[in-house]
Amino acid sequence: SQLWDLRYQARFSAQPDSDGFYSLDRYLRIPDLVLQTTTANAKHVLVLDAKYRRAPDQRVPQSALDDVYAYRGSLGYNGQPCVLAAAILYPQANTLEEFGSIAAIGLIPTQLNQLKTWLERWLNQLDQ
Numbered sequence: 001s002q003l004w005d006l007r008y009q010a011r012f013s014a015q016p017d018s019d020g021f022y023s024l025d026r027y028l029r030i031p032d033l034v035l036q037t038t039t040a041n042a043k044h045v046l047v048l049d050a051k052y053r054r055a056p057d058q059r060v061p062q063s064a065l066d067d068v069y070a071y072r073g074s075l076g077y078n079g080q081p082c083v084l085a086a087a088i089l090y091p092q093a094n095t096l097e098e099f100g101s102i103a104a105i106g107l108i109p110t111q112l113n114q115l116k117t118w119l120e121r122w123l124n125q126l127d128q
Helices: 062-074 113-123
Strands: 005-008 021-023 033-038 043-050 075-077 083-090 096-099 102-106
Touching: 043 062, 043 075, 043 113, 062 075, 062 083, 062 102, 083 113, 096 113, 102 113
Parallel strands: 043 083, 083 102
Antiparallel strands: 005 033, 021 075, 033 043, 096 102
8 A cells, every 4th residue: 555645736947846746858848746656666646637627629728738748757756767657637426537547637626536546556556
């Protein structure tokens, strides 16, 4: 069982933070929520970023997905990407779209099942 730390609006810049995480592409990155853990071999993070809009077709906007892809590729530790998975949270009832380690999770306060499913899968990923 891994110990995970939750960070709200963690700042990833070109200089490593106190935990050694930084932005590999030298741009300041500030995701809404980051869960981070350390294993015997590396440090890892899960990224959750909230967006408060939907596209005209009621799905997650492409620009929001672009942000999550950028987080996945740009957050690093010891010269290597460290994001296990990243998800965009947007206002939609009970939806989950996954694209490998990227997800778009529809979330409203009374329907958290999809977020719970996604988190359980990734939080347990390192235990196996």
